[in-house]
Amino acid sequence: MSLSLQRPSEVEPPKRQAILDAATELFTAHGYGAVSMDAIARAANVSKATLYAHFRSKDELFATIIREACQSNLAAREFLPQEDGDVRAALTRLAGRMLRFLLEDRSLAIHRVVIAESVRFPELGRAFFESGPLMFSAAFGAWLTEQTEAGRLSVADPAQAADQFAGMLKCGCYTRAALGVSPAPSEAEIDHTVSGAVETFLKAYAATASQD
């Protein structure tokens, strides 16, 4: 369940998969330091020796899991809608899907653990950044360039505009959720954040805006 890599069972030995699943669950839920190799072995129904037969160390197991989670989880989503005609509708759908994705327990957990361990595992911070924020910035920035060329928007710095849009989405309820502050964001709150970000973005980057 959860973050398992969907490989055919011939290629991925079942025990190894069980280890990955159990470790993913535990690491994302409790962080690196709070999870012992004993606990992982217990949760995966294998012995510790089997665990060490597949992964040389706790560090390697952790890095493997987080790296895979970054790639498979973030890259697989399609965040760019096709409705090129209606910019507002396109932005709203994009923002709604993205904020709801970011607020999923799994996304929050990965974000937390990567932030926490980015000092000890710098390559994980980089992997997360490239497969997450950077990939979004590039893809959404390219879309903004297209819209600008088509005369539907007026964006001079697409990468910055993309970052700003993402930032406005993550500002309110996401920050609260990332810090574990209750209550969890309601659907109404999410929609409010989305529409607010879209309206602000459109006012600032509308093609029909008055030229200064």
Add this chain to the structure above:
Amino acid sequence: MSLSLQRPSEVEPPKRQAILDAATELFTAHGYGAVSMDAIARAANVSKATLYAHFRSKDELFATIIREACQSNLAAREFLPQEDGDVRAALTRLAGRMLRFLLEDRSLAIHRVVIAESVRFPELGRAFFESGPLMFSAAFGAWLTEQTEAGRLSVADPAQAADQFAGMLKCGCYTRAALGVSPAPSEAEIDHTVSGAVETFLKAYAATASQD
């Protein structure tokens, strides 16, 4: 040094202060799990027994430090400038000070450790949220309301607008820095982020904007 509480030495025993300083340094640099009570005692030049004479447990020591750091560090700053006349200048100064504060090693370290341990110590996530994002949102939102009443801006939802402004500041180089991705943000990059956020904010919330 660093986050020491500036109390008179009569009230705060010197050994206790040494413990707090050493523990603050270590916890913020390496996180909760990676720091042992031995290491803290060594760094503070006290024995472990002395350490436990002042703090009942590692949890209590950690919680005390992070709680104090949130309050003293964030609340002490004045983020609202006085130049009410020139909104652009006021926003630029506010944004510059805030982003540079967030990018300080100390701020990043506290943010990291609070995010990481907010699951195990929910009260710390709340303390950080209230003394950081929430306090900013309230203070800056109030200022936006004043500016709107004075006819210099047109902000219908001050809390949301404040969050959006903060979000646009944290979008680009801050996200990278929080994940430990090199290179560290340059001054030019910071200024670019600041001016971009200010311009986008002003276009969206200018009092002279065309009414829809």
Add this chain to the structure above:
DNA sequence: GTCTATAGAAGGATAGAC
């Protein structure tokens, strides 16, 4: 309050049988 010394538990990692 402060120290030295240590108890008692849990952690990461491995040896050797199968």
Add this chain to the structure above:
DNA sequence: GTCTATCCTTCTATAGAC
């Protein structure tokens, strides 16, 4: 590859002398 059993280190926390 997989298991049981174990080694050695490190950890939190405390006992007892001063």
